[in-house]
Amino acid sequence: xxxxxxxxxxxxxxxxxxxxxxxxxxxxxxxxxxxxxxxxxxxxxxxxxxxxxxxxxxxxxxxxxxxxxxxxxxxxxxxxxxxxxxxxxxxxxxxxxxxxxxxxxxxxxxxxxxxxxxxxxxxxxxxxxxxxxxxxxxxxxxxxxxxxxxxxxxxxxxxxxxxxxxxxxxxxxxxxxxxxxxxxxxxxxxxxxxxxxxxxxxxxxxxxxxxxxxxxxxxxxxxxxxxxxxxxxxxxxxxxxxxxxxxxxxxxxxxxxxxxxxxxxxxxxxxxxxxxxxxxxxxxxxxxxxxxxxxxxxxxxxxxxxxxxxxxxxxxxxxxxxxxxxxxxxxxxxxxxxxxxxxxxxxxxxxxxxxxxxxxxxxxxxxxxxxxxxxxxxxxxxxxxxxxxxxxxxxxxxxxxxxxxxxxxxxxxxxxxxxxxxxxxxxxxxxxxxxxxxxxxxxxxxxxxxxxxxxxxxxxxxxxxxxxxxxxxxxxxxxxxxxxxxxxxxxxxxxxxxxxxxxxxxxxxxxxxxxxxxxxxxxxxxxxxxxxxxxxxxxxxxxxxxxxxxxxxxxxxxxxxxxxxxxxxxxxxxxxxxx
Numbered sequence: 252x253x254x255x256x257x258x259x260x261x262x263x264x265x266x267x268x269x270x271x272x273x274x275x276x277x278x279x280x281x282x283x284x285x286x287x288x289x290x291x292x293x294x295x296x297x298x299x300x301x302x303x304x305x306x307x308x309x310x311x312x313x314x315x316x317x318x319x320x321x322x323x324x325x326x327x328x329x330x331x332x333x334x335x336x337x338x339x340x341x342x343x344x345x346x347x348x349x350x351x352x353x354x355x356x357x358x359x360x361x362x363x364x365x366x367x368x369x370x371x372x373x374x375x376x377x378x379x380x381x382x383x384x385x386x387x388x389x390x391x392x393x394x395x396x397x398x399x400x401x402x403x404x405x406x407x408x409x410x411x412x413x414x415x416x417x418x419x420x421x422x423x424x425x426x427x428x429x430x431x432x433x434x435x436x437x438x439x440x441x442x443x444x445x446x447x448x449x450x451x452x453x454x455x456x457x458x459x460x461x462x463x464x465x466x467x468x469x470x471x472x473x474x475x476x477x478x479x480x481x482x483x484x485x486x487x488x489x490x491x492x493x494x495x496x497x498x499x500x501x502x503x504x505x506x507x508x509x510x511x512x513x514x515x516x517x518x519x520x521x522x523x524x525x526x527x528x529x530x531x532x533x534x535x536x537x538x539x540x541x542x543x544x545x546x547x548x549x550x551x552x553x554x555x556x557x558x559x560x561x562x563x564x565x566x567x568x569x570x571x572x573x574x575x576x577x578x579x580x581x582x583x584x585x586x587x588x589x590x591x592x593x594x595x596x597x598x599x600x601x602x603x604x605x606x607x608x609x610x611x612x613x614x615x616x617x618x619x620x621x622x623x624x625x626x627x628x629x630x631x632x633x634x635x636x637x638x639x640x641x642x643x644x645x646x647x648x649x650x651x652x653x654x655x656x657x658x659x660x661x662x663x664x665x666x667x668x669x670x671x672x673x674x675x676x677x678x679x680x681x682x683x684x685x686x687x688x689x690x691x692x693x694x695x696x697x698x699x700x701x702x703x704x705x706x707x708x709x710x711x712x713x714x715x716x717x718x719x720x721x722x723x724x725x726x727x728x729x730x731x732x733x734x735x736x737x738x739x740x741x742x743x744x745x746x747x748x749x750x751x752x753x754x755x756x757x758x759x760x761x762x763x764x765x766x767x768x769x770x771x772x773x774x775x776x777x778x779x780x781x782x783x784x785x786x787x788x789x790x791x792x793x794x795x796x797x798x799x800x801x802x803x804x805x806x807x808x809x810x811x812x813x814x815x816x817x818x819x820x821x822x823x824x825x826x827x828x829x830x
Contacts, residue, residue, distance in 0.1 A: 279376030433706025436497025496695025525571025526711025568613025618740025619653025651692030
């Protein structure tokens with residue numbers, strides 16, 4: 252069975268949501284953004300707008316008063332960003348207009364014509380970059396899996412369904428990383444930017460700081476989405492449910508409701524240290540269909556295409572914070588000339604950030620790839636091939652699982668399809684999808700890598716270095732019928748191969764002094780290991796063949812072991828037993 256598209260589903264068809272009801276999120280409000288002229292040096296306050304250089308802004312103030320509008324600095328007080336780095340100075344030019352509501356589009360041209368204003372534009376509402384799971388003939392979930400939490404046995408262990416944790420190429424080698432110091436994301440912080448979360452979920456208790464910015468949207472679909480994202484990154488390591496890729500990373504939530512996307516990106520990055528991560532779990536309608544909202548998400552693109560979001564992302568990455576964005580579910584080539592055309596309302600200095608020759612925002616852009624055929628009994632095409640809804644292009648850095656992602660939370664606006672019931676805190680899903688599910692996979696890999704570097708007393712990857720490593724390592728994208736690998740979504744991360752690039756080490760050799768046959772590893776997700784003490788440290792051989800295990804046993808049982816070991820750091824790469 253291939254990546255089937257049924258009536259009312261898939262890119263380019265209406266109503267892809269459950270029951271054909273569409274896939275529209277609530278409270279996706281547009282934003283009216285004003286860009287000031289740099290030489291005017293505007294300052295907005297409770298008394299209105301003034302010019303720090305004495306320019307006449309009376310016409311601007313009169314217009315705002317007559318229309319009952321308020322101009323607010325998008326990134327906080329303008330003085331904070333004046334006479335500073337280029338990225339800071341750029342932030343001081345952006346304002347958000349309050350009070351426009353349904354009049355936003357009609358006000359843009361009138362605002363742009365006022366003294367001190369360069370231009371004004373409207374951003375469509377941003378929504379999660381998730382995509383509905385397809386339904387297949389005869390597809391159902393066992394009733395016992397949809398049981399009520401209350402009065403039922405404890406939640407079972409679902410980690411066996413998380414193929415993305417496994418060794419490459421199927422997964423990203425998260426289980427290998429957990430056996431290394433820092434590999435669970437220790438000392439790394441991640442802030443997820445979107446709309447809402449179920450913060451009381453039973454599998455998100457250990458490292459979740461809660462909502463640190465904004466007010467969550469009161470909508471179940473938003474809440475399920477955010478809960479799923481946090482589970483992929485930082486789900487607790489315990490005997491129930493799922494396990495996050497970086498379960499020891501500190502996670503937090505930031506809602507863009509009220510602040511807008513750009514201000515939330517900047518505020519989140521300001522809370523973090525170099526090497527930490529911001530994940531923007533949103534996309535919005537682009538110019539393909541004149542910025543119109545669509546249930547099928549065709550034409551939706553990454554946020555960095557809009558000037559204020561781009562400025563906020565550049566500000567964050569210039570400070571060493573790694574920003575990760577979903578490329579979007581619009582089935583678009585981001586290399587298309589359409590994205591080179593500057594909208595009339597955008598500032599004249601704007602250049603298409605999807606074009607690498609214009610200089611990057613510095614963010615990691617993520618596409619959605621197919622999981623291995625047979626995952627959860629379904630087939631979406633060749634492993635690591637581009638899923639039909641995923642945007643693609645030269646700008647995209649890496650891919651993650653865009654289907655069949657097992658994690659915390661429900662299924663879109665419903666209870667969990669893997670485990671449902673009356674208690675939302677115990678919902679789990681097998682079907683988290685889209686560039687929304689792909690992006691936290693990449694974030695988890697990066698958090699794990701940063702933790703390993705930190706544990707080794709090395710500096711964290713910069714945003715540029717992170718992008719280079721993702722592009723240079725990992726499991727390559729594969730062709731699919733009609734979706735060749737030239738439609739770039741990048742490699743699937745492989746933590747093990749990335750560490751080999753980040754921490755190159757010579758192969759050492761030595762005589763094994765003692766051994767430990769670890770039949771019951773901890774954490775339980777790790778494979779059985781044969782551990783040998785060589786050159787002053789324990790070295791690991793994962794999943795040893797039965798004949799190798801028996802030979803080592805016999806050598807040590809004889810009292811005069813002759814076991815020569817070749818190793819790279821903690822990993823055994825060669826073994827010879829002669830006695």
